[in-house]
Amino acid sequence: MAQVYIANCPDWLPRxxxxxxxxxxxxxxxxxxxxNPKQIKLKNGRPAIKGTCASCGKAIxxxxxxx
Numbered sequence: 533m534a535q536v537y538i539a540n541c542p543d544w545l546p547r548x549x550x551x552x553x554x555x556x557x558x559x560x561x562x563x564x565x566x567x568n569p570k571q572i573k574l575k576n577g578r579p580a581i582k583g584t585c586a587s588c589g590k591a592i593x594x595x596x597x598x599x
Contacts, residue, residue: 554594556585566592 556564565586572580579597584590 552581552583552594552598554581554583554592556588556590556592558585558588558590564592566594569598571598 552566552569553563554566555562566581566583567586569581569583572582574580574595578595581594581596581598583592585592
């Protein structure tokens with residue numbers, strides 16, 4: 533599940549802050565939070581998310597785009 537903070541919404545509408553998760557290869561655990569997620573594009577044109585693992589601080593990567 534990948535969602536981002538909605539900045540330009542009315543005050544009466546609740547703002548959503550959700551966590552972007554991925555698989556940490558270093559810890560070998562699923563659903564680790566991705567800190568500082570950045571939207572990137574692979575060589576073949578597919579969207580991906582790149583950032584750092586919140587628990588260990590290593591690089592983490594996920595194929596797919598931010599929703």
